Amino acid sequence: MIIILYLSVAVIAIAFVILVISLMRTMNELKGTMASVTHTLDSLNKQLEGVTSETTMLLHKTNSLAEDIQGKVERLDTVVNAVQDVGGTVQELNHSLRKVTTSISSSMNRNQEKIAQVVQWGAAFKEIKDKWFGEKGKHRSSRKQRSTSQKAIPAPKWERSH
Numbered sequence: 001m002i003i004i005l006y007l008s009v010a011v012i013a014i015a016f017v018i019l020v021i022s023l024m025r026t027m028n029e030l031k032g033t034m035a036s037v038t039h040t041l042d043s044l045n046k047q048l049e050g051v052t053s054e055t056t057m058l059l060h061k062t063n064s065l066a067e068d069i070q071g072k073v074e075r076l077d078t079v080v081n082a083v084q085d086v087g088g089t090v091q092e093l094n095h096s097l098r099k100v101t102t103s104i105s106s107s108m109n110r111n112q113e114k115i116a117q118v119v120q121w122g123a124a125f126k127e128i129k130d131k132w133f134g135e136k137g138k139h140r141s142s143r144k145q146r147s148t149s150q151k152a153i154p155a156p157k158w159e160r161s162h
Contacts, residue, residue: 108115
């Protein structure tokens with residue numbers, strides 16, 4: 001019986017040694033896996049730092065771009081306001097021109113008969129003037145023709161001697 005007890009203790013010791021050896025192997029493999037995970041996490045950490053710094057730079061650029069756009073929008077607002085003012089001025093000018101045109105048109109319509117009479121009187125006056133100066137011009141030109149035709153033309157020398 002003691003042998004069985006020794007054998008049992010020996011089997012238990014052998015089993016314990018096998019268990020310890022198996023656990024050591026598992027632990028060594030787990031150590032390698034953990035080292036790989038640690039390496040991967042370190043790499044991810046470095047990449048994350050790079051992404052964070054790039055994100056920070058991108059955020060700063062976006063903020064400066066937003067400020068630039070805001071300034072340009074404010075300047076563009078002044079241009080839009082100026083264009084609106086010009087548009088209002090042009091509308092007022094058009095309205096004034098319409099008023100003046102309407103006023104002139106209505107005045108022309110009211111005074112149309114008077115204008116027609118003035119034009120007729122002007123035409124009559126011009127006709128009288130043309131006749132008056134035309135007659136004087138004819139008298140003068142006929143006098144000039146008569147005086148030039150009545151002037152004595154000297155006779156040729158051969159006729160003088162007879």
